[in-house]
Amino acid sequence: MTTQEVLAYVKQHPSGKVKIAVTDIDGVLRGKYIAAEKFASAIEGRLAFCDVTFGWDMGDVVYDNVKYTGWHTGYPDALIKIDLSTFRKIPWENDVPFFLGDFIDEQDKPAYTCPRQLLRKVLSDTTQSGFQPFFSQEFEWFNFAETPESIHQKNFHQLTPLSPGMFGYSILRSTLKGDYMSDLFDLLVKFDVPVEGLHTETGPGVYEAAIKYAPVLLAADQAVLFKTAVKEIAYKHGIMATFMAKIHESLPGCSGHVHQSLWDKDAGQNLFYDETDPHKMSALMKSYIAGQLHCLPHILPMIAPTINSYKRLVEGAWAPTTLTWGIDNRTVALRALPGNKKATRLETRVVGSDTNPYLALAACLAAGMYGVKNNLKLEKTATTGNGYKDVSNGILPQNLHEATQQMKQSAIAKELFGAEFVEHFTLTREWEWKQYAKAVTDWELKRYFEII
Template identity: 70%
Template sequence: MTSAQIKEYIDQHPSGKVKLAAADIDGILRGKYISTEKFNALSTGAMGFCDVVFGWDMGDLAYENSQFTGWHTGYPDMPLKLDFSTFRKVPWEDNVPFFLGDFYDAEDNPSSVCPRQLLRKVIGHCEELGFKPFFSQEFEWFNFEETADSFAQKGYRDPKPLTPGMFGYSILRSTLKNEFISDLFRLLKQFDIPLEGLHTETGPGVYEAAITYSEALEAADRAVLFKTAVKEIAYKHGIMATFMAKWNENLPGCSGHVHQSLWDAEGKRNLFFEGEGTHKISSLMQQYIAGQLHCLPHVLPMYAPTVNSYKRLVEGAWAPTTLTWGVDNRTVALRVLSGGAKSTRLETRVVGSDTNPYLAMAACLASGLYGIKHGLELGQPATVGNGYRDHSNGTLPVNLHEATQQMKQSDVAKELFGEAFVDHFCRTREWEWQQFAKVVTDWELRRYFEII
């Protein structure tokens, strides 16, 4: 739709409102409804939005270590500009008009802490090199027969899974709750989030969806909107969906694998494919892989951003723990899929379902481009067999604190994303670790209360 057609649709919509949102540092959509009149008054597409969305954590607790904003700044507004290319109609809300936006600073420059702006910046660097990045993300998530109220009343313990048993790729289980699955497929497509596939994964009430690939910014928009859309559609069915990386120590974790390829500037030729090359991958793709392997320890919090993320990254749990790559090998960090001229791509398997898609994709792309810019050679051989046992090139940091300190001190991370972003992001991850460190857990009570 053209801008004129969009405005006409909004003017004629009976709700008299527009829904808008933008992602915070955790990838949580923060938004509001505005009236049609308010929308029409935004002649430049910009509006004031309190910068507290970058001054508090996912529980709305104000950071005490933030330099970007806080009590010391008075939490002023920052400009949010709506991106008309993101226009959608929300089908489960009577097709109310919807937009995503980008944050800017007071001088009308892209905000250094805005995740969507960071990805835009990295894509811009990619295009300057003559490449067009195509990405997609796939998600695993658990579903429960709970509401926000019922789960709170249980003390956030023992949620009832949507279905019992493991049942990966089960036709039976997808039939058992078919109304929900059918609604997901249908409504997400209507919301311009087309899926390539949707199936049950191994675990009680767990699904996996692969979002159709697209240009990188659109892919990230789709991924961010997918997570919120799934939760909202689930609400309609009396279901709670969670994208926690590991909600139960005895069950598999949830991934958010990112698939990526670089094409020529016209988007006509996949530059990762080389029919005569080793494993049918080009030297460009080898440099891209080498860049990700080199940068991965420097940017891990962008792939694994929470304390819980690292409960997923354990040996033998379908999530990588080593700095490895391989061809169609699900035990390594970077999985090469070299099926043909159109489908050859890299799958970064470190990424969990709890990530901010803008940051995860920015990290993937920037790291790969680092390898290309610096002419890194993929001297490390492809891992064949069990990647968990291949420690020859190192292992991943084991918790959020360790990973954050490595990123905070990394010149590589600052080269990729700029000092302002790295400083703010690492402060938020340090805060996350501090909140966890002071909590007395159920495990500690069980282990120490009586015996010690």
Template identity: 65%
Template sequence: MAIEHIIQKLKESDHNKVRVAITDIDGVMRGKLMLKEKFLSALESGFGFCDVVFGWDMADESYDNVETTGWHTGYPDAEARIDLKTCRELPWDDHLPFLIGDFSRESDDDLPVCPRSVLKQVAAKSAELGYHPVFSQEFEWFNFQETPKSLEEKSYINPEPLTPGMFGYSILRSSQNSGYFNDLFDLMEQFDVPLEGLHTETGPGVYEAAIQYSEVIEAADRATLFKTGVKEIAYKYGVMASFMAKWSRDLPGCSGHVHQSLWKNGKNVFFNEKDPGNLSQTMRSYMAGQLTCLPELLPMIAPTINSYKRLVEGAWAPTTLTWGVDNRTTALRALPGSEKSCRLETRIVGSDVNPYLAMAACLASGLYGIEQELNLEVEETIGNGYLDKKNGILPVTLAEATAKMKKSKIARELFGDSFVNHFTASREWECRQFNKAVTNWELKRYFEII
């Protein structure tokens, strides 16, 4: 829809308000309602959004180790801009208009820590190289018969899953909550976040959804809106949806695999019908770039302490720097198929990610491989990728991964010092918060016996 038509549609809306949102460094959508009149007047000039959203963590605790903002700056407003192309309606909230903003500038003087702006810069680099990136993300998440109040009263211990048992691809389990299950599919369609598929996964109360592919910025918008939208729809059914990477050590973790391909002049440049495996040299260089860069960008695709509880051997999440054709035990799963469907699935990514940063890391590292004309010297893994460690393994904790990224020349080359400094400081803060906590594991292990 043309921009002028979007503005006219907003003017003619029966609502006197709109909801706007931005995404913080953790991928949490932060938003507010705006009077429609004020919103329309702010379209060209932008509007103020308190930059504390980049000065605190997901629990609203202020960082004490970042330069971007803080008590030392007084937490001023930052100039946010609305992307009118993101305009959609909230079908579960009386079709209220909803739009996404970020902190980009026409002068290219973007706020360097804004995740959506970071991805826009990588997408612009891709365009300069002549490539049109097409991405999508799929998510697994657990659903619980809880409310925020009931779960807090239980101190987040032993939440009750929506359904019991390990029922992957179960018609029976989805029929038990058919209203919720069908609303997820249908309301997301109305919300312009179309799903290719939705099914139960193995585990109590766990679902998986694959979002339809699109241009990379739209793909990240859809992924971010999906996570928030699922939670809002779930509330209406007395359900809590969790995108934690691993909520129980005894159950599988939750993935957020990113699918990606590059196109030029209407052709998928990952596909080469003359190659025995249908993989082009461009795709091989792209994969080589990811295998080279992702270990140094890992916090962007495994951002929490909990992320690394998922990345363990034999738990449907990769631990080694490997690739394979249609191999779900490797970090990179190549799916050559046909020209239309040929793509790469990066399986390291968990459901707890900020989609903007995860896709930025995947695309930037792949483009790095293309620009550097890297050869895919890592041999294809046939069989169990967990055992194939000859090319190395991924960092095993957030602290280790963050230290690696902080010192990485590649990370700074791809994303700049300002972003790397802020983002790694926020991950160091996350580690410090965890190190201060006294866990149930410690109480059970040490309380009596020591």
């Protein structure tokens, strides 16, 4: 739609309001409603959000260790530029107009804390090299027959799954809650988040969805909106959806695998495909994979950002633990999927469903392009069989603290994302680790209460 058409739609919508949203560093969608007349003036300039958006954690507890904002700055406003290209209608809110925004000041300087702007920066570097990246993210998540009130009353224990048993790819279980599954598929598509596939996954009440591939910024927008939209649609059905990476030690984790390829901007050609190669993989694709293998230890907090992320990254749980790649192998970190000239792509399997899609996609793209720009050779042989046993190239950091310290000290991370972003982001991860370190868990009570 043209700007004039968008403005006309906003002006004539009977609600008289517009919904605006941005993401914080954790990928939580933060937003507000504004009057339609205020929107008309805001698109010519800027809209204000308190800059605490990047000064607190996902529980709204303010950081005490970041420089960007805090009590020392007085928490002033940060300016938002509305991106008209993100216009959507929210079908479960009577088609209220919706837009995403970026943190950009009146001199067009982006905030170094803004995840969407970080992805824009990585995208700009990539397009200047002559490539157009196409990405998609797929998600697994748990659904519970609960409400926000009931889960707090139960203290997050003994929750009722949407359906019992494991039942991956179950036609039977998808029929059991068919109205919810149908609403997910239909309303997401109407919300311009095109779903290619939706099915039950292994685990009680677990679903999986694949979002259609798109240019990388649009793919990240779709992924961010997917997660919040699923939660909102679930609310309508008396259901709670969670994208935690690991809900219970006895159950599989929830992935957020990222699929990616580089295309020729002018010719519309998938540059990862090479008809003459025995595996149909181009030299470019091999350098891209080599870049990710090299950079993964330096960027891991961006694709495994929470304490809980590392509970998923354990042996034998359908998530990788080693720095490995392979062809159509689900036990490795990087799963190459060479096939035909349209579908050849790389799947990064380290990524969990708990990620901020802007940061996850920026990390994957920047790491791959590091290999391309430095002409890295894929000297590591493809893993066949059990990738958990192939430690020849090393293993992934095993907790958020270890991963954060490696990223904090990494010259590569600072080269890829800028020193200011790396400092701010790693400080937020150190904060997250500190909150966890002082908590007394159920495991500790059961382990020590009676015996010690």
